[in-house]
Amino acid sequence: MSCLASRVAIVLAVCGLAAAPALAAQDCEGRLGTSRVMEVDPTGGLQVGTKHFPQTLDLADKEVVLTFDDGPLPGTTPTVLKALARECVRATFFLVGRNAAAHPDLVRRAIAEGHTVGHHSMTHPMTLADMPFDKAVADIDRGLRADDKAAYGVAGARPPVPFFRFPGFGSSPALLDYLKGRGIGVFGADLWASDWNPMTPDEQLKLVMTRLDHAGRGIILFHDTRSQTVKMLPAFLAALKEKGYRVVHVVPPPARSAAVPQ
Numbered sequence: 001m002s003c004l005a006s007r008v009a010i011v012l013a014v015c016g017l018a019a020a021p022a023l024a025a026q027d028c029e030g031r032l033g034t035s036r037v038m039e040v041d042p043t044g045g046l047q048v049g050t051k052h053f054p055q056t057l058d059l060a061d062k063e064v065v066l067t068f069d070d071g072p073l074p075g076t077t078p079t080v081l082k083a084l085a086r087e088c089v090r091a092t093f094f095l096v097g098r099n100a101a102a103h104p105d106l107v108r109r110a111i112a113e114g115h116t117v118g119h120h121s122m123t124h125p126m127t128l129a130d131m132p133f134d135k136a137v138a139d140i141d142r143g144l145r146a147d148d149k150a151a152y153g154v155a156g157a158r159p160p161v162p163f164f165r166f167p168g169f170g171s172s173p174a175l176l177d178y179l180k181g182r183g184i185g186v187f188g189a190d191l192w193a194s195d196w197n198p199m200t201p202d203e204q205l206k207l208v209m210t211r212l213d214h215a216g217r218g219i220i221l222f223h224d225t226r227s228q229t230v231k232m233l234p235a236f237l238a239a240l241k242e243k244g245y246r247v248v249h250v251v252p253p254p255a256r257s258a259a260v261p262q
């Protein structure tokens, strides 16, 4: 992706960090790495992830997108970032606004290390679809602003990364329409580790790899707030490499990144 010099500092930061490798290419030799960057246009009602939507991202066989929800939390997120950096892998984090507001340093670190930072509401209601529409919209909007304030120091009318995931995948037609109207794309998942259920890291690894081998590709959902996921992650990344999976990093198109907070 390219970044025009005329863009304001915040936009340069978003573009530059998305484009800049966390490690120099030679340092990533022999690691799992990030095989390609996929620009995902969120406009027009983007809804991806076959667990809840009919369609998903255009991934080739053995391509995966790694996503982490609910953070950041200081007890777990730094270890996730470290494991990803060790393998030169870039992921997408769907932030809970109140956690982002409490730990802006971790949000900025994730961006500085090249990851995409999307949104997951302010308070993580279970679910937004079960709330009155106005309250649900308010929680979504507060989350967008809190995430952007933490990430960039300022929050405008349009989030620079217009990617949203519903807590508990609890969407409604009205809320999907609302996000579509704002040009915000909705990410579901194609498979997950069920890491909300207590299990050992080994059990979780076996479960997610069985599901991935069955699916062959897809958007994978984890939680960077779960210690069992943190403990599993290095072995999971090693398994991806051993089995020939390739990691795809999703980013918004530059044109959308140019949405300047006002």
Ligand SMILES: [Zn+2]
Binding pocket: 069, 070, 120, 124, 166, 167, 168
């Ligand atoms: Zn969540």
